[in-house]
Amino acid sequence: MSGGNFESALRNKLDGLAPIRIELADDSARHAGHEGAKGGGGHYRLTVVSSVFAGKSTVARHRLVYDALGDLMHDKIHALSIKSLAPDEV
Numbered sequence: 001m002s003g004g005n006f007e008s009a010l011r012n013k014l015d016g017l018a019p020i021r022i023e024l025a026d027d028s029a030r031h032a033g034h035e036g037a038k039g040g041g042g043h044y045r046l047t048v049v050s051s052v053f054a055g056k057s058t059v060a061r062h063r064l065v066y067d068a069l070g071d072l073m074h075d076k077i078h079a080l081s082i083k084s085l086a087p088d089e090v
Contacts, residue, residue: 006042006076013069014048020087023047041078047085054086 007024014022028042046065053061061084066073073080 006072009076010046010069010072013072014065016068017048017050017052017064019048019050021047021049021090041076043079044077045081045083047083049085049087049090051087053084054088058084 010024011022023046025045026042027045030043048065052064056064062082065080065082065084069077069080
């Protein structure tokens with residue numbers, strides 16, 4: 001899956017969270033040679049802004065993101081740094 005296709009797939013999977021904003025940064029090149037990178041999974045930084053996160057703890061927000069991403073978390077993503085915000089936190 002190329003970078004553009006991956007980002008499109010990620011955005012599609014996050015649609016259920018009704019995001020207002022999604023920002024994805026690929027840090028995989030900084031981790032070249034890392035044991036986890038050998039399996040093909042990338043290292044990413046993700047920012048998601050959604051009203052779904054309002055009133056939820058950080059752990060609950062991250063669980064929502066992990067659940068939405070499903071199989072990408074076991075295949076295309078090795079490491080994911082998540083910043084999940086409600087609209088009033090931006």
